Amino acid sequence: MLGYAAMNRTLREHDPPRRCNRDMRKKTWQRDGIERAAELTEQNFEDLYAILQWNLDHGIYLYRCSSTLVPWNSQFELRELPNYERIASLAESCGDLIEANGMRLTFHPSHWCKLASESTDTVERSVESVEHHGRWLDLLGLPRSPRYGINVHIGAHYGDKAATADRFCKVVDNLPPRARARLVVENDDKESLWSVSELVEEVADEVQIPVTFDYHHHSFSAREHSYREAFALARETWGDVRPVTHYSEPARLHGDFDARPQEHAEHVAAVPAWLRAESDVMIESHGKEESLLRIQT
Template structure:
């Protein structure tokens, strides 16, 4: 199956805009608190359901949801929200659709999520972030497994990769089950950071968590492995679960000579057949669902 991340541009630009990342500033949180957070979360879950329904209609069965689904959730427990029961009901509808139609829903916490940081405060906040993501998936009554992945990066090496891997593995092993059962780790797009080979040998072999193969990132951290060789290493970590992979292309391939090599293009033009056959693929491009529609015929015509 194919999918995309976060914004559905078609629905976002419709007469009734649909998006599931409504948030608020710190000052608004401090003035409006739980009631407003609950209102935004309810709107986000309602629109997540609408996005999932649109995806199903258009034969898109993989979706990476925004990490803004429940704003300021780090500051409260879900059941403290005044409208918790309403949110729970809508979340369960999302989960029922996902399960009945064999869809996949994933998350990708932002770059501030650094589970291997040398700062105890940063680690604490990062742990809270992945736990919140796990609780949202629990609210949808989705299995605690990598099928519904919480995808993270190690994000740095802090001058000592071995020590960083040790810290990361220690934090992963201590996570509560709603997070640990779903965590997967992805290769990076900077030469000095984490390759597929390093993640398999230094993280997955020690913790059992799967490794997400990012096709575009591999060119920056190949360590002498071909795309197929690195992909096979990543696949070996997924056990009985179908792997998730990411595919994108640099804007430079599409005429933007001023772009960084890491920058994503508007669309993609060369999705490898072997990748699509062996993995569920999230296409990362600026045109979001429009890129996926080029490869996926509608269910209903």
């Protein structure tokens, strides 16, 4: 199956707009507090259902949900929301739709989520973030499995990769089941950072979490492995769960020669047939669902 991330452009232009990433600034939180957070959360879950139904109607079974599904969740417990019962009911409907139709829903916490940071404060906030994502998946009623992954990067090496990997593994081992059972880790898009082979050897083999193979990122951190070789290494870490992979094409390949090498193109030309045959592929492009529909057949 093919999927896309976060925003559905078609539904974003709907009247009223359908989107599940409503958030608020700190000033708004300080002024309006949990009441406003509750209102936005309810709207986000309502529209998540609409997006999932649209996806189903268009033969799309993989979707990455926004990490602002529950705004400012760090400041309250879900059950403290004044409309919690309504939100829980909406979440249950979303989860039922997903499971009844063999769909997959995943999350990708923000770039600042660094579980291996040398900063205690950063680690605490990062752990809190992945725990919240786990709570949302629990609220949806989805199994604690990497099939419904919470995808993270290590994202740095802090001058000592071995020590960084060790810190990451220790943090992962102490995560609650709602987060640990769903955590997956992705290769990076810089030569100095984390390759698929390094993640397999230093993380997956140690704490038994899957490695997400990012096709475009692999071009920056191949470590002499071909795309197929690196994918095969990552695939083995998923066990009985069909792996999710990420696919994008560089903007430069599509004529934007001023773009950074890492920047994604608006659309993709095609996904390698072997990658589609052996994994569920998340299309990462600015075109979102439009890109997917172009290559779906």
